[in-house]
Amino acid sequence: xxxxxxxxxxxxxxxxxxxxxxxxxxxxxxxxxxxxxxxxxxxxxxxxxxxxxxxxxxxxxxxxxxxxxxxxxxxxxxxxxxxxxxxxxxxxxxxxxxxxxxxxxxxxxxxxxxxxxxxxxxxxxxxxxxxxxxxxxxxxxxxxxxxxxxxxxxxxxxxxxxxxxxxxxxxxxxxxxxxxxxxxxxxxxxxxxxxxxxxxxxxxxxxxxxxxxxxxxxxxxxxxxxxxxxxxxxxxxxxxxxxxxxx
Amino acid sequence: xxxxxxxxxxxxxxxxxxxxxxxxxxxxxxxxxxxxxxxxxxxxxxxxxxxxxxxxxxxxxxxxxxxxxxxxxxxxxxxxxxxxxxxxxxxxxxxxxxxxxxxxxxxxxxxxxxxxxxxxxxxxxxxxxxxxxxxxxxxxxxxxxxxxxxxxxxxxxxxxxxxxxxxxxxxxxxxxxxxxxxxxxxxxxxxxxxxxxxxxxxxxxxxxxxxxxxxxxxxxxxxxxxxxxxxxxxxxxxxxxxxxxxxxxxxxxxxxxxxxxxxxxxxxxxxxxxxxxxxxxxxxxxxxxxxxxxxxxxxxxxxxxxxxxxxxxxxxxxxxxxxxxxxxxxxxxxxxxxxxxxxxxxxxxxxxxxxxxxxxxxxxxxxxxxxxxxxxxxxxxxxxxxxxxxxxxxxxxxxxxxxxxxxxxxxxxxxxxxxxxxxxxxxxxxxxxxxxxxxxxxxxxxxxxxxxxxxxxxxxxxxxxxxxxxxxxxxxxxxxxxxxxxxxxxxxxxxxxxxxxxxxxxxxx
Numbered sequence: 001x002x003x004x005x006x007x008x009x010x011x012x013x014x015x016x017x018x019x020x021x022x023x024x025x026x027x028x029x030x031x032x033x034x035x036x037x038x039x040x041x042x043x044x045x046x047x048x049x050x051x052x053x054x055x056x057x058x059x060x061x062x063x064x065x066x067x068x069x070x071x072x073x074x075x076x077x078x079x080x081x082x083x084x085x086x087x088x089x090x091x092x093x094x095x096x097x098x099x100x101x102x103x104x105x106x107x108x109x110x111x112x113x114x115x116x117x118x119x120x121x122x123x124x125x126x127x128x129x130x131x132x133x134x135x136x137x138x139x140x141x142x143x144x145x146x147x148x149x150x151x152x153x154x155x156x157x158x159x160x161x162x163x164x165x166x167x168x169x170x171x172x173x174x175x176x177x178x179x180x181x182x183x184x185x186x187x188x189x190x191x192x193x194x195x196x197x198x199x200x201x202x203x204x205x206x207x208x209x210x211x212x213x214x215x216x217x218x219x220x221x222x223x224x225x226x227x228x229x230x231x232x233x234x235x236x237x238x239x240x241x242x243x244x245x246x247x
Numbered sequence: 248x249x250x251x252x253x254x255x256x257x258x259x260x261x262x263x264x265x266x267x268x269x270x271x272x273x274x275x276x277x278x279x280x281x282x283x284x285x286x287x288x289x290x291x292x293x294x295x296x297x298x299x300x301x302x303x304x305x306x307x308x309x310x311x312x313x314x315x316x317x318x319x320x321x322x323x324x325x326x327x328x329x330x331x332x333x334x335x336x337x338x339x340x341x342x343x344x345x346x347x348x349x350x351x352x353x354x355x356x357x358x359x360x361x362x363x364x365x366x367x368x369x370x371x372x373x374x375x376x377x378x379x380x381x382x383x384x385x386x387x388x389x390x391x392x393x394x395x396x397x398x399x400x401x402x403x404x405x406x407x408x409x410x411x412x413x414x415x416x417x418x419x420x421x422x423x424x425x426x427x428x429x430x431x432x433x434x435x436x437x438x439x440x441x442x443x444x445x446x447x448x449x450x451x452x453x454x455x456x457x458x459x460x461x462x463x464x465x466x467x468x469x470x471x472x473x474x475x476x477x478x479x480x481x482x483x484x485x486x487x488x489x490x491x492x493x494x495x496x497x498x499x500x501x502x503x504x505x506x507x508x509x510x511x512x513x514x515x516x517x518x519x520x521x522x523x524x525x526x527x528x529x530x531x532x533x534x535x536x537x538x539x540x541x542x543x544x545x546x547x548x549x550x551x552x553x554x555x556x557x558x559x560x561x562x563x564x565x566x567x568x569x570x571x572x573x574x575x576x577x578x579x580x581x582x583x584x585x586x587x588x589x590x591x592x593x594x595x596x597x598x599x600x601x602x603x604x605x606x607x608x609x610x611x612x613x614x615x616x617x618x619x620x621x622x623x624x625x626x627x628x629x630x631x632x633x634x635x636x637x638x639x640x641x642x643x644x645x646x647x648x649x650x651x652x653x654x655x656x657x658x659x660x661x662x663x664x665x666x667x668x669x670x671x672x673x674x675x676x677x678x679x680x681x682x683x684x685x686x687x688x689x690x691x692x693x694x695x696x697x698x699x700x701x702x703x704x705x706x707x708x709x710x711x712x713x714x715x716x717x718x719x720x721x722x723x724x725x726x727x728x729x730x731x732x733x734x735x736x737x738x739x740x741x742x743x744x745x746x747x748x749x750x751x752x753x754x755x756x
Contacts, residue, residue, distance in 0.1 A: 026320070033313040036530065038566045039406065041398045042635045042671040043643055058402070067672075068327035068400035076325070076402075126326070131266055133326040135341050136350065138372035140363070141324050206363050207371075211403055214321030219314045220395075220404035225638055227566045228595055231578040236311060237570065240534065241582040246542070247535040 005184040008194055009176050015201040022205025023213060030217040034234035044225035051224055058221055071126065079119030079148075085112025086155070093166075093173045110159060117152040120145055140207065147200055154193040164190045252689045254731040255337055257700050263330040270340040276389040277686045279424035286433040287532065290422030297421040298376050302359055304420045305352075305413070309360065314409040319356045321403045322349060328397040328405075333674045334390055337693030342387045345397035345407040351384055352410055381423065388414040389425050390690055392680035393526065394631035399671050411680070412528025419527055428523045428681035435536055440485035440519035449518055452488050460498060466752045468498075468505045470513070475547050477512035479504065481600075482520045482540055482564070483555025484719035492740040493722055496556050499743025500600055502750045506614075507607050511553075514543035520560035521719070525567075526681035534571045537563065541572040541586055550591040553598045556741050558630035558718030559679065564597045565637035595641075601717060602639050604746060605649045608656050615749040620658035623713040625745065626705050627651055627663070628698065628725075629673035630718035644670075650717055650742050657749040662709045668701040676716075678724025691724060692731045699732045706734075715742045 045051045057063040062080075065073045089109025091102045124145045127137050158164055164187035175182035184190070203209070216222065233241070258264070281291030294300055309316045328345040330336070335343040342348060350372065357364030357373035364373030374380055393408035418424060434443040444452075453470035460468045471477065481504075487497040504511045517539040524532030544552055552574055554564045569575025573583025575596055590596045607613045627650060639645040647670045655661050668674050677694030705711040716722060716739060725739035 030313060030317055033310060033316045035313040036311065037570060039314060039409070039636070041395060041404060041406065042638075042646075044638070046638075046643060058404075062402055064400055064404065065325070065327050065402040068331070068402075072325050072327055130326070132263065132329045132341060132344060133324075135266060135268075136324050136326060136329065136344065136346050138324070139369065140371045143370070206361065208321070208323045210320040211323050214317045215403045217313060217317045218321065218404040219317075220398050220406050225643075227569050228575045228597070229577050231569045231573065231575060231580070231583050233570055233580075237530070237534075238580070241580065245582055247538040 002183055002186070004186070004191065005172065005181055008184055008191075009172075009181045011198050012176060012194075015198045019201040019204055026205055026210060027213050027217075030213065034236065035219045035223070036234040036237050038223055038225070038227040038232055039219050040223040040225045041220040044223070046225050048224055051222055055216065055222060059215060072123075075119045075122040075126065077119070078115045079123060082112040082114070082116030082119055085109050086116055086152075093170045094177060096170075096174055110156075113152055113156050113159070117149060117156065120149045120152060124149070144203075144207065144209075147196060147203075151193065151196045151200065154189055154196065158187075158189050158193065162187065162189050252692050252731070254692050254699070254728075255696050257696075257703065264336060264339045266341045267339040268341055271334075271338045271343060271390060271690065272340070272383075272386060274390065274687065274689050275386050276682070276684060277426040278385070279426040279429040283426060283429045283433055284419075284422060284424050286436070287419075287424075287429055289419045289424055289429070293422045297381065297423070300421045301376060301381070301417050304417045305356070306360070308413050308416065309356075312409065312413065314406060315413050318349070318403075318405045318409060319353055319360075322346060322353065322405055325402065327400050327402060328407075331397050331400050333394070333396070333677060333697050334392070334690065334694045337677070337696035338690065342383075343390055345401075348387055348391055349405065349407055349410045351380070351387055352414055355380065381418075384414050385418055385423055385425075388418070389682065389687070392631070392675045392677070392682055392694070394675035394679055395635045396631065396672070396675065399635060408680070412525070414528075415526070415681075416528035419529065424527070425681065427684035427686070428526050431521075432523050432527070432532055432536070435519055435521075435523070435539075439516055439539075441521050441523065442485040442488075444485055444488060444518065446515035446518075449488060449515060453513070456494070456498065456501075460501070464752055466505070468501050468752070470497075470501055471511060472513040473515055473547070474510075474512035477510045477547060477549055479509055479511035479551045479553050480540075480544050480547055480549040481511055481513055481553050481555060482517060482560070482597075483513070483600075484521050484557040484560060485519045486719040486723060487555055488518070490719075490723060491726070492737065492744060493556075493719055495744035495747055496741030497743075499741065499745075499747035499750070500555060502747055502752060503600075503604050503607065503613065503743070506750055506752055507612050512547060512549070514540075514547060516546070517543035520554055520557045520564070522560060522563040523681060525559060525563055533563070533567065537568055537571040540568070541574060544574065545586060545589070548589065550589070551594050551598060552590070552596055553600055553603055555600050556717040556719065556743060558632040558720060561599055561717075562632035562636035565599070568597060599639050599649075601649050601653055601742060602645075604743070605640070605653055608653065614751040614753070615657050616751055617657060617659050617749055619749045620745050621660070623658060623745070624660040624662065624709055624711045625654055625658050625713045625715055626661070626702070626711045627654060627669075627742075628676070628714050628716040628721060628739075629669050630716055630721050631673060631675045631679060633717060634671055634673045650715075653742055654715055654745060657745050662705055662711060664701040664705050668697060674698045674701070676718070676721040676724040677728065679718075679720050683720050683724055688727075692728050695724070695728045695732070699728075699734075702734070703732070712738060713745075714739050715745060716740075717742050
């Protein structure tokens with residue numbers, strides 16, 4: 001077994017812990033924080049069912065973004081849907097036998113990779129070329145795109161430039177899942193790809209990537225518009241009714 | 248200052264304007280003095296340890312409001328909101344882009360509340376909370392009308408109004424409040440309404456109105472106040488009592504009650520629908536101001552609570568009153584039940600005056616002479632708080648349809664402004680959210696630009712000469728800024744002003 005296998009295996013345990021633990025802490029924080037006032041934004045659904053549909057449209061179709069700006073929407077869709085396909089395709093490295101639906105999306109995964117890279121390139125171009133987007137960008141906004149582009153490009157390069165032994169890669173990750181460290185093929189491209197993924201996993205809970213869980217907790221999007229029919233009082237506000245009923 | 252303020256030119260093609268960094272950095276609303284501040288329990292002036300106090304308050308708010316907490320984290324700087332704010336469009340100051348306005352606070356949040364900002368501030372745009380940053384907060388968080396247009400377009404629903412409210416709350420807590428809003432809140436508590444109209448003057452005004460309407464129509468339309476046992480308690484913005492064109496809508500409400508034979512009353516204790524507690528993001532004030540209405544309702548023993556034409560007041564009433572005061576339905580706790588048992592559950596509580604009028608129209612309980620409004624070609628300006636923060640009727644979008652239905656029922660000529668400027672995409676009048684003050688006239692004139700462009704279009708194409716709206720702030724703001732855009736200030740008016748013109752009163756009941 002090579003040192004690289006050992007290092008990557010350990011780093012992936014660490015990254016998985018940071019990723020999952022960090023996200024859990026964040027999500028628990030969002031969930032625990034009260035939303036004392038009803039602030040859904042129009043068009044606000046009047047039922048929970050309506051909220052589920054609204055959230056689904058928001059998360060799967062980027063409805064609000066569509067209303068806002070077609071360019072950002074198209075590039076965002078290209079990137080996120082591409083990424084989703086890529087992630088699904090990568091499930092084959094963690095499952096044996098490969099789930100049938102994961103096998104079914106295999107041929108599309110590679111187009112997902114291309115879409116993802118195209119979308120990212122477009123988003124970065126926007127960030128560099130459009131004056132007002134450049135104005136609001138921080139170095140981390142650029143670096144995040146570089147990181148994701150790096151992951152996408154190194155992944156595509158392994159498909160089209162230097163093909164590592166994917167059977168061995170799969171053996172490594174299946175082993176990793178069971179705390180048994182298997183040799184990782186000797187490929188600089190693969191090391192680069194995996195290193196960038198590690199960075200992404202570790203950065204995720206501490207960065208703007210929190211928009212992913214955040215959207216589900218956004219009060220303007222997840223609240224039912226029923227404030228006249230139902231009395232909503234958070235715990236800290238309810239105490240006021242008892243202690244200071246006259247203000 | 249007012250003399251030097253000029254309206255920006257209309258955009259030939261409504262594309263995104265180029266940035267003019269710092270264009271509005273000198274436009275600062277007057278700071279509240281010690282007397283105004285201490286009356287609300289805020290420090291009289293900027294406290295010594297303001298940085299420590301501000302950060303502590305920020306931490307507290309992050310724990311109390313999920314909105315703030317999620318919105319500080321979730322922004323990806325995508326830019327969807329960047330061209331949506333009327334103040335940005337009108338001023339071109341990049342700090343008036345919603346995302347940049349949020350970032351004034353987000354940069355501080357990152358510095359003190361996130362790992363990345365603590366160790367790599369330059370990487371994530373984190374900033375120390377310096378005096379310059381605090382001043383910048385004061386300037387630009389008092390250039391946001393909390394209209395929530397940006398929130399409609401944000402893929403995560405980030406609502407800049409929530410951030411602005413939090414910022415103003417923090418500023419107040421360290422003694423750096425805004426004169427206009429805080430002075431008005433003081434008046435609500437000491438006198439009963441935002442305009443500082445004492446009860447005797449109010450009673451006098453109402454008597455005068457009764458005489459005017461009698462002279463005008465020959466009918467004894469009453470304007471009752473403090474009548475115990477009335478069915479309806481009307482809560483309306485105090486501007487309705489004497490400002491033009493507001494007063495014409497008050498006459499409209501009175502005529503509707505008269506024609507429908509509904510007994511109603513105003514309250515001298517709660518002679519104000521507006522609630523500037525929302526503007527400054529202070530839950531205590533928001534609640535305290537709303538509780539006056541609860542007290543008045545309990546004391547007068549009314550069965551229904553109806554709210555007049557006021558945008559943010561309707562948001563507070565519709566969305567927050569049930570939470571704050573129990574004016575609503577569905578409560579199980581003793582505090583709220585005390586009032587909810589008294590209120591008539593057959594009606595929506597609270598009811599918007601437009602809901603009441605439209606219900607009556609649908610039941611054929613009102614008759615109109617539509618030709619009385621024939622001199623008008625009417626358009627409707629959706630007020631931001633009604634459009635994006637409330638509803639009317641029991642169907643989604645009722646807040647858009649019901650006022651329009653009323654207009655079409657009382658006037659023959661009605662046209663819409665451009666789609667991207669109406670309904671939930673409506674542009675703020677430019678004076679909402681605690682900015683309706685002369686010290687911000689430059690901002691107000693510039694912020695009205697997108698609405699004025701849309702208005703100009705229907706004026707040119709359809710000959711529109713009346714822009715109806717259901718908000719006291721919109722009415723006051725437009726009356727003031729319309730002349731800057733070469734319109735007649737009387738072009739704006741209330742929906743119930745049109746109702747008043749057309750309603751047939753007949754015999755008194």
